[in-house]
Amino acid sequence: MDTLTRMRAFIDVVEAEGFSAAARKIGRSKALLSKYVRELEDELGALLLNRTTRQFSLTEAGHTYYRRASEIIREVDSLADDVRESSGDVRGRIKLSAPRTFADAPIGHALIDFAKEHPDIVLEIHLDDRFVDLVEEGFDMAIRISRLENSSLIARRLAPFSVRLCASPELIEKYGIPQRPADLANVPCIVDTNGRWLSNWPFSGDTGDTTTVSVSGPMEVNSPMAARAAAVAGLGFTILPDFIAAPDIEAGRLIPVLDDRRLSGGGIFAVYPHRRYLPAKVRVFVDFLVQWFKVHPCDKAKHSV
Known part of the structure; x- marks a missing residue:
């Protein structure tokens, strides 16, 4: 043996x-x-x-x-992938980490579309809102939604990403439209505890710097989908990823406020470890995602499903 x-x-x-x-x-x-x-x-x-x-x-x-x-086996598999790719036969298994938010939202359909187009590549998808250690835990790649910090990983930007502060029409009728971030301290808010800011929400300040406001309200939940449902039900103002808020904003179930105070610079990234040879199956997958998001921008992805 x-x-x-x-x-x-x-x-x-x-x-x-x-x-x-x-x-x-x-x-x-x-x-x-x-x-x-x-x-x-x-x-x-x-x-x-x-x-x-x-x-x-x-x-x-x-x-x-x-x-x-793990590094040796990945290199051996990468070599086999390169040979298969040269003959037009890319196959294998991709161990992927992705946030639940990505898979639950319309943009998660990108994973289904890839699986349909590449039946010889198995996507082993692990949904987890924490940042996994790709090398230590044996992942081929991850999808991350954030402002990407300095990292030993290679990152490829798939799409821009931003957040929207929203509330239902009924809640806005009751409390009015906040005129500045500080006003949120006096109204009910729904906190998504998966967000990096928790109850200290950041906004662009009057001079272009970043300012934060401490908020509270009737619900704290570790799911933007649950926060969205609570906001639609009129429980409070909440901050949502743009690709989750877009359908409800378009339908009038949510109204965005303080858009001029939104922070920019975030993105949806494909990240993978530094390797001398990127496996062909991973390269094919990342290239597919890049093209998919060009055709399906985040705020329009709902039309693709």
């Missing part, structure tokens, strides 16, 4: 967090995976996994080996 096969088995077990889960995922027996990992440990002369009937953990050597082995 070759070392690469044992190495893949070890990586599968680590990423599935157990032998049974890995066996179910890849369609091999638990006993066979256990045999491969034991042979790998014997070959290395080091214990990689701590095993008990109820617990599973990596040893220090296991952590080190997993990081390096």
Whole structure:
């Protein structure tokens, strides 16, 4: 049995967090995976996994080996992808991290459209609102919606992104239209706790700097979709991603306010680790997303589904 096969088995077990889960995922027996990992440990002369009937953990050597082995396997797969690409046969699996907001919104249809157009590439999508460690957790790439900070990752901008402060017509009739950000301190607001600002909402100040206002209200929720529904129901003002707010604004269910105080500069990005060779399957996916967003701008994406 070759070392690469044992190495893949070890990586599968680590990423599935157990032998049974890995066996179910890849369609091999638990006993066979256990045999491969034991042979790998014997070959290395080091214990990689701590095993008990109820617990599973990596040893220090296991952590080190997993990081390096993952890089080696990705390079091997990338080489195979390049050969397939040269023959017009791109296939494989892409392990993708994306925010729930992206998948739940109309722009999430980009993932479905890609899967339909490239049936030989499997999208393994993990929806999580946290920023995963791509290298440590074995992801090929991630979609991130934010102002991108300095990073060791490579980023490709897919689309611009901004937020809208909105409220229902009924709420605005009751409280009036805020004339400046400070007015929000005196009206009910819905806080999306997934947002980086929490209850301290930022706006462009009178002199072009950034100013914040502390808000409160009847609901705090870790979902922009739930915040949108609460705003439509008239519970309060809320800040929403433009691609989530657009359909309700167009239909008159929400009214945007203080648009002249919006902060700009955010975006939707495809990010992936620095590698000497970007796998062909990832390059094909990123190129597809770039073209998809050109045809379906964020505020118009609802028309594509």
